[in-house]
Amino acid sequence: MRNVTAAGRNVDEAVQSGLQELELTKDKVEITVIEEGNKGFLGIFGKKQAVVKLVEKIDPIQQAKAYLQTIAEAIAGKSDVTVQENKKSVSFHITGEKAALLIGKRGQTLNALETLTQLALNRYPGQYKNVTVDAENYRSKRKDTLSQLAIRLADQVLKTKKTVHLEPMPSSERKIIHDTLSGYDHQIKTYSMGEGENRHLVISHKR
Template identity: 50%
Template sequence: MKQITATGTTVEEAVQSALEQLQSSKDQVDVDVIDEGKKGFLGFGTKPAIVKVSIKKNPVQDAESFILEVAEQMGAPVQVKTEVNNRDISMELEGEKIAILIGKRGQTLNSLQYLAQLVVNRESDQFYTVMLDAEGYRGRRKETLENLARRLAEKAVRTGREVKLEPMPSYERKIIHTALQNHKKVETDSDGNDPRRHVVIRPS
């Protein structure tokens, strides 16, 4: 973390001095007042104000840097477009070798997303949710899962037996639950523990 200790005749002056050296603004830093200083009398007994100023960590930039670095090491460099909506961070990846970062059934993308979320929340005082997408993969995957849900619901009704799906991350399980929530002949439940937690479709 970039930080600097600065002095001045007042706390404000010391902070301003630190901001100029860090080339930053007050909303981007944390200020720790070490000594408020002392004005003294007629120049005697004067003590300078001392402050320690640190640049705040930007969790979004940390996540972007992490993704760029991992993608580079995997031989699939990308560009990242990020949107932040309150505590939801959406990151869209674009690149020529994007399939490498998606992986089989999105497993690599899911792992990257999980790690990016750890990076974002590592030193943050509030919890952020990260959604990683790669050239529209999530939308295509959602459609695939909805079709799968309907097909397996029909199977459960036809055979009269429950159907277990493969393990999925929570937001993919939610797609299955949502797709079948108004289905009158089946009910859905999640079973098992992460990372093996999966959806079960049962005839009503």
């Protein structure tokens, strides 16, 4: 993080001088007053300038963005990362000529990037945000695919009365299937089984 020590005729002037040097606004820095300064006797004798230290505040989201972009470019070359933030979550979207390389089989690479980015973002105390990482609009396409799969398997269960176990998938993807089927048919129920990487969704018939 950047920092600067600045001086001025008073504290406000010293702060403004430091802000100009850092090219930041006041809300982006931590300010420590080192010397209040004084005008001296008759404005001449014992006159001291005010001295302040400005330290750029840590921006967890921008640090997480830079971290994600570094990894993305190591895998897929030149990449751009855009950020959308709301109160409880942050979405990072990666674009680039080879952004598809960041998806992996059934989104496994993208899921790993999402986990790493969430850890990077939430390593600072006092805040927690859910993180989504996307590339090539994969998340939206995957949601449509999972919703269609859920309905097809639910119809199969209704017809055969046999329970279906899906492959292991992240909680966010299990939720898509659960939400899709929550009001689909009162005879269908969904629940998760297994631990860790083997956690998967089960679709069964209410007997």
